[in-house]
Amino acid sequence: MKITNFAVKNYQFTLIIFLLFAVVGVLTLFTMPRSEDPTIHPPEYLITVIYPGTSPKDMEEQVAKPIENKIYGLENIDKMLTTIEDGVAAIQVKFKYGVDINNKYQEISTEINALKNSELPKDIYLVKTEKISSSDVKILQAALVSDNASDKLLRDQADILKTRLEKITNLKEVKYSGMPEQEIRVDVQLDKLAQLKIPLNIVAGSLQSEAADIPGGSINLDSKVFNVKTSGKLKNVEDVANTVIYNANGKIIYLKDVADVSYKSEMVNHIIRLNGHRSVLVTAAMKDNVNIAQVQKEFLPIVDEFSKGLPSNIKLVKTFDQANMVSQRLGHLGFDFGLAILLVAITLLPLGFRASLIVMISIPLSLAIGLIALNLLGFSLNQLSIVGLVVALGLLVDDSIVVVENIERWLREGHSRMDAILKGTKQIGVAVVGCTATLVIAFLPLAFLPDAPGEFMRSLPMAVITSVLASMVVALTLVPFMGSRILKTHAHGEGNFFLKQLQKFLTYSYRGIMPRALKYPKTTIGISLILSAFAFFLFTKTGFKLFPTSEKPMFLINIKMPLQADIPESDRVTKLIENELKQHKEIVYYTSNVGKGNPQIYYNIHQQDVKPDFAQIFVQLDDEASPASKVALIKQLREKFKSFPYAKIEVKDFEQGPAIEANIVVRVFGEDPDTLRKLSFKVEDILRNNPGTVYINNELNTYKSDVKIEINKEKARTLGVLTSDVDKVIRMAVAGLTVGDYIDDRGDARNVVLTLPKDKFSNLDAFKNLYVNNIQGVPVLVNQIATISFETSPTAINHFNKSRFIKVTSLTKEGIYANDVLKDIVPQLDKLKMPPGYYYKLSGEAESEGDALGGNFLSVILLSAFLFIGVLLLQFKTFKGIIIVLSIIPLGILGGVVMLLITGHPMSIVSIIGFIGLSGIQVKNSLLLVDFTNQLRAEGYSIDDAINKAGETRFLPVVLTSITAICGLIPLAWNPNPLIAPLAIVLIGGLISSTILSRIVTPVMYKLIPPSIESI
Template identity: 40%
Template sequence: MKLPQLAIKNYLFVLTTIALAVFLGIRSFNTMPRSEDPFLNLPNYTVVVVYPGASPEDMEELIVDPIEEVIGEIDDVTEIKTEIADGLAVIKVEVEFGVNYDDSYDDIVSEIDKIRPTLPDGIIQLDIDQFKPEDRVAVNQFALVSETVPYNILNDIAEDFEDELETIDYIKKVEIEANPEEEIRITLDFQKMSNLDINLGMVINILQSNNLNIPGGNIKAGNIGFNIKTSGNYESLEEIRNTAIYSDENQIVYLRDIAEVNFDYEESRWIARHNGKKAIYINVTQKRGGNIIKLAEEINKTTTAFKQNLPNTIALETAFEQAPAVALRINDFILNLVQGILLVGIIILIFLGWRSSLIIMVVIPLSILIALTVLDLSGYALQQISIAALVIALGLLVDNGIVVIENIVRFKREGFSLMEAAAKGTSEVGYAIISSTLTTILSFAPLALLESGPGEFLRTLPLTVIFVLLASLVLALTFTPIIASRLLKKGKEKKTPLVTKKLNYFVEKHYSRLLNFALRKGTLVVLASFGFLIASAALFPSIGISFFPTADKPMLLIDVNHPYSSNIDHTDKTLRYIESVLDTTGYVKNYTVNAGHGNPQVYYNRIPEEYKTYHGEVLVNFEEWNPKKFYATLQSLRERFASYPDAQISFRELKNGAPFAAPIEILLIGEEIDTLKSIAYEVERILKQTEGVMDVDNPLSVAKTDISIEINRDKAALLNVPLITIDQTVRASLNGLTIDNLQIDKDNYPLVIRMPFNEKQVLEDFDRIFVTSSTGATLPLKQVASLRFKQNYATLNHFNTNLNTAVTANVSDPDKTKDYMEAIIPKLDAYKWPKGYRYYLGGEYESQSESFGDLGLLLGIALILIFAVLVLQFRSVTQPLIIFSAIPLAFSGSFIALFLTGWSFSFFAFVGFISLQGIVVNNSIILVDYTNQLISEGMEKMEAIKLAAKTRFTPIVLTSLTTILGLMPLTFSGTTLWSPLGWTLIGGMISSTILTLLVVPILYKWLTKNKTN
């Protein structure tokens, strides 16, 4: 290989180029975006429709079916899941990974816009959102708190705070939530209207026409032009009250005569409190590419200044802040990186001396800085995945430098000059380290191609490792020989390091004997290794399988669900009880309560529930992350709330990975809702009888009682009362009907008509509703309609436009979700399913199965790619097979390490498996490549095998040791995300290093001819 010689001759150019790369790396490190988790781009979209007063059946027929139909015709749509409740439909759409997600969003918006005019009037919300955490996840959630100040004043102050925050760079959006909308309410007296022969349609038409602002044109007077202003729209409540509704020869009836006109708040749909006090929220989202640490500093400055001007009756509290956790997480990872560097540096210093170790230690930050430059240019941020990847790559990046330095030193000991030793030593191992680096890269590369939610979450890990390895390879072939030729001591070493002497003694006296025994008793050694693999694999059922682990955050979400007919006040009563318990729990820092809605999204994969009167959620912040205190408190709360009547109170820890509905979700698909109901009961029973399954939720288990207005169509026809008039009048009377919007003092208000209610609506209010016939006559509603109680289903669900229901559950041990499901599936299969009905497994189990299946495929792809590279390098099929023997030997150690440490086989442990196959073959490559060189120089095969094994013993042990030590700080951090991966790699490295030094020589002896081609 000529590259090392060229680098040495052109050292000024090489060093200048590296210096420029380092400068760019330092700049990238200072300016790179920082966040807690990766910015995910997932092909998920949500359509939320709010239509107050509509039953699930009406929502399905009038809104969901038309929307699903047009969405289903869009290319690349793979899944449509819809939940339909009273007045609410949430349609979740998923398209194929890898397509242009923005184009898919535009297609969905365009198709829905086409049918928007055909959807019913009265829809108060139709939102279409793309799953972009940077658009939805709040980096700060503020609570503007007061017990006495009315909502309109709180909202005005919140808007002032919003204006202040929006001046800060890298804030994407500031959103005020949980603030009831102020409206202009016209409460009509239907009885007075009936006495005066004034009908609802007349009032609506007059108010709408009087609120029009039609330009009157312009006229010319000489050289001057004048615009003509007509009556214009309403500008005050008094103008509305003085609207003439009816007139005859004797009198004029004004709106004030038949109605009250006042400012009021919409019906409560979301009640919010912070630490027990009434609140509204101000949520801040961050632009992609921003540095959350610097952003937090600016937000804190603005918040501190704003608080100083608040009255004593109002407080601005921080309900959630992401920046401190990000800073702590990044600092922990950087500390792990520094600890790893020190450990690697110490071991290299002990084995190779200070000059050699100094060269390699310089390569470490150079490789990292170069990798950061490329990562920054690729548009990725500095977050827990990318920083952890640097820690993982730490032990790998020094391997090339160690092999090169060790070989240069060996040539120098043989009498070559520094220049010759640097050139020859690097050239001799050049192709071997290129091949070994390429195989490691190929083991990580498929992970970057994983097209799924977990793949998006993980992507920066393989990319960062690849960038670091490529940088270290280039530096090993150029920078290392240049510096070695100038820094290493000239002449022969006067004194060999003590550790090196001890290691050489071990090689000659012990390893040599063990190697000779292995070569003589090869069959016995190989069979023993195979037995070791089988025994370790037998431990796998005891290890267990989990998916993405918990996030190790001092936060907890408490979900409250009531029977579906429950109103928001009933839900709030349960939340008040939860507050009373939290107030007496010492570990709690603060809490935020939401009735009728989920807490604003503060974590990338925890999407809040939309408006549901029977649902509530509490965000609890604890003082610190202390696993012992956290889980003790969680268990205490579980026990305290377990017996609470008429409510299901469940707990959700924050977890890493892509979002899913629940750990266990069983979708039942069929045509008839009654049949699905009977099946759902059976599935509910199966889940409740499964040990470890808890919080089982069957939406069809509780019937919902509605009041149905039964219209006597014949009588309505005889009295000339159109059906649409009845529907419109009932809606306007009870739920309120928004007829227009108007602006007063630069603020926009909806204009809403409804009946007067002193408290909540009661059945007797139906007697106060009057309808109008086509001839203008008014008559009580009860003359053409009657009330009847009717049981309906609280929610309806669709899966790919088919009717379905979903029975969901939580689990007591998240690491055993797969075990629980494998106990449930045979029972589901044994059930006698009616023809045309089936089940589909969703939730975490679906994500786990899909992701592990994808990882298994990637494992196979990586093996094929690595094998192909080795075939090209060695021009042989048998020698790559020899090298591959290190892989099963590594898996043995991984199983044992996970078993002994108690970690389950998680998604990231599987990632460690895939990574491991490219790492452990490096030792085999170095060993086989050097053996080939010796044989090609004329040495006998057995002599070459023994010499190569003894010569490469030190670099193999040293590279393995540095990889293991580099991983130790991250592994011993005890985090559920990284410890399983670390132990998988460490265990695999230990077993493969020990066994490779014995098994590879045996296989080489058996499978290789005396001469290589």
């Protein structure tokens, strides 16, 4: 081959180029972006609207529907999922992949801003639009722990650490949580307002006017420009208390005359404890495309220095540092890689020391070139790309071994070193290129997986493709060059001791089988077909779970309280759970979050927003805890909390793959709430009666009670009162109103909030003393124009693409897969009698699998199949050759499936990748046999002689490549990471079965349907 001739004859140039690749590869390893998970930027956005005190029904009509109508009209919308609860609406918007992410963000922001100025209520507390990105995951979570420090001291210390961390350029979203901010609270005395007949909206208007900070503009004096400053912001409690709110018959009424004004902490809506002790969390995320190890070097000194300067009653505990996990994972893989290299070196002994040395040098060099290409393509070093490099380790040794072994064979036959190098490489070169092409095409569909799963997984197949292509280049250039320098001619044609023994073993093993197999080819193929059918039968017994469970030594406990439980009640129950966790010595940290979720520390688990009847505990085990011990603890805790009396306790492990709400989600669509509720009970019964389900949740199981204030519009019109003014006064009294801000002693703006003392709302009589001004400014009692009652309403309302639905969710028990449960429940769901216009759809794992494996992926699979066949046609120029080569694939699948069953792993995206890689290796091995058989026939050998000689000659490198791949994969099969072990297990099992059987099946198939040599 020309490239080989060039590399050998210009050896100085070849040496320099590959030394350059080696140096750049090492530098790339230490400098390329490094993170735990791939950074993905899906065209997905989250619109969150917070409107405290608003029922789900009102949120739906006043907030959700106007936003949905606007956003759904944008181009390239894929999905829109809306969740509406008390005072909160969350709208997840997903566009089709390929759109400009920033442009779509601007479009959404423009529409939301327009709605804020038109259709949305003016007193909404918060409307925010966020891009969803995997880089939002916190890489650092530190707790400031103290049982006796004041709120202000803890808050100030957290703010100091936050300010210092914000100065690190590679960090973003540095926040602290768990401690309410200070504010000036204006608790209005209703009885005094009623006595003076001062409407509450007058008090609010006076405060807003006093708090307004309007720039005075600028003036020109003596050719200079001076800014004009006016009164400025409120400064302290005295400023607020002395605000004039009313002038009654010449008597000035100050705010302090009708209200208690004081510094207070905001309403507590998020309580944090670490191992049962009061805490504040400081968290930080990392920017895209940076090295997490380098970022850790930047923030650790700051955190350590800050910790030393803390008051004696405050302790800093760094509970979560993702950089340590990444380092630990890379360390384990580095050890596995080193062990694999050692085992590979041992298996190469039959080639001899010099030949083995060439192969051993080619392996890290191929990986280095693959790593350089991966970095240039914009990928980072993460758990998926590392898995890809692991797969590549089992594949890329093949090319070098095949080339070296063929050169060695030529040398053993007595050829000169240069002839052996050039002619031996040329003889095998076309087959090597064809084999590499088939491998690349085999992994191509994975590089084109659609949507978020595709973007998440893409670095894995790309790592394989770049490394395999690099190994081909190395095998055809560096290997011949090194061979021309260090290989020597052989005095004995049989090779060294190890080669003789291996050759003798292979000859002896197949001596009795091969003649019979070739004598009865149809019987042999019949047995092969039976084994193939058995392999596909075993597929149905493995179970299927697209993305595996995480092996990390951590999990979550979700505490779901009865409806309308408040923060103190949720906190009481959380403490009971903490008491149980204290008994388990294997638990290092448990971080309790009452009223809110833990900050996001895993890429597909987003933080639950403020919810008084919810709590979450983030549980961390020792770093060296095994996945089995974690699973056992989860099972034990689930059993312990199964009948917990005060709340529903869900112990949940982290899952790989895209975010899903639960393993099984059944959505029932329709418009009438009562009909939907009845259907939800039927769906719930189906799920509850299945033995594989756990933690069944039906949002419509119970309704909540709301206070309804019904305004008599006829009376209101008669008295000249505007309905909107009544709504504002009620809202101000119940939820409070931020009327301005003041500057605290750290220079930060804090809120001034007008509200009523909470003890005044122990009953509904407080509403009787509320006044509202009519259009003439005359105060009117609210209870003159409104009646107060209770009404029931749903706890949540859901929309999908603007259509209302209810959902019933369930997790699956340990060892049971969602697909197995769905096989049982789907027929029952199909039998449900639903009214016209009502129907169900599956979400959860079922939807995730459909998104990942449907649509474009099937098209790419089809395209890859044609490319695969096309490459083989170029190689053999006949369909018979293709059939012979592909006939071995089912036999490799047999070994892979058997190994999955033995080890207890389900079929997953990882094992699918293993089977894809396995098919490439099998085709490669079979192709080597068929290609050499064709060459021998072209030289004049008969079919039988060509089959026998090709089997004896080429089966040796096939066995060597398989053994080296298996030995390289053995350490990885023991790895606890479910993204690595199943893949290695499939490859090992498949290589064992296909290597043993290919020596029989491929020659027999060749004899049955020998390709025409004239066409080759």
